[in-house]
Amino acid sequence: MVGMRIKRLRMEKGLSINELSEKAGVSKSYLSYIERGIQQNPSLQVLSRLAKTLSTDVEDLLDQRKNSDDFDVNHVDSEWMELVQHAIENGVTKEDFAYYLDFIKFKKMNGGHE
Template identity: 65%
Template sequence: MMVGEKIKILRTRKKYSITELSEKANVSKSYLSYIERGIQKNPSMQVLTRLAKTLDTTVEYLTGQEKQVNKSGIPIDQEWLLLVDEAIKNGISKEDFSFYLDFVKFKKHMNNDK
């Protein structure tokens, strides 16, 4: 995943508009837009540092040098986070999600018994 995609995801999770993030991080709105859209692929370390601090992350994460991990220390694939975000936006409840997990466990158990 590109730097701009990560920044946009983190920005939307914090419910910041591009204008809000640009003001908080002291980065021009147009430059931030270029980064998010992938037009500017190599922003300066100074800009990345300000964005990372404002988004409560690290430059290493934004540049792909660090992976997020869950409480068990297992690396979290960004695609999983996007899928979970999409499921939540589409109204999945915790109970529904739990049901699907139970179903997957049951199906796996049944396949192992064969």
């Protein structure tokens, strides 16, 4: 998914969504929609600006090869599966998971401890 690839590259470069948005000339809300998969078909012009800012090319952003964003559910620890199932049963949404994951990544990028 192009949004996950963009988000991963952005985080690897240590850029906030605001910074990438400003540098690439793409609105923050539109970039957020792309990263979250709400906007799944951004224009070639937008992809080109994002790719240039992330020091890659459009072909790399659109690459369909298996990458680190993909995983095989058969190799997920059973405790993780139980934890996720328990969270779902208690009303945790995909958006909630994404929020918490982003927060954890943010904390790790900023030293991890207060």
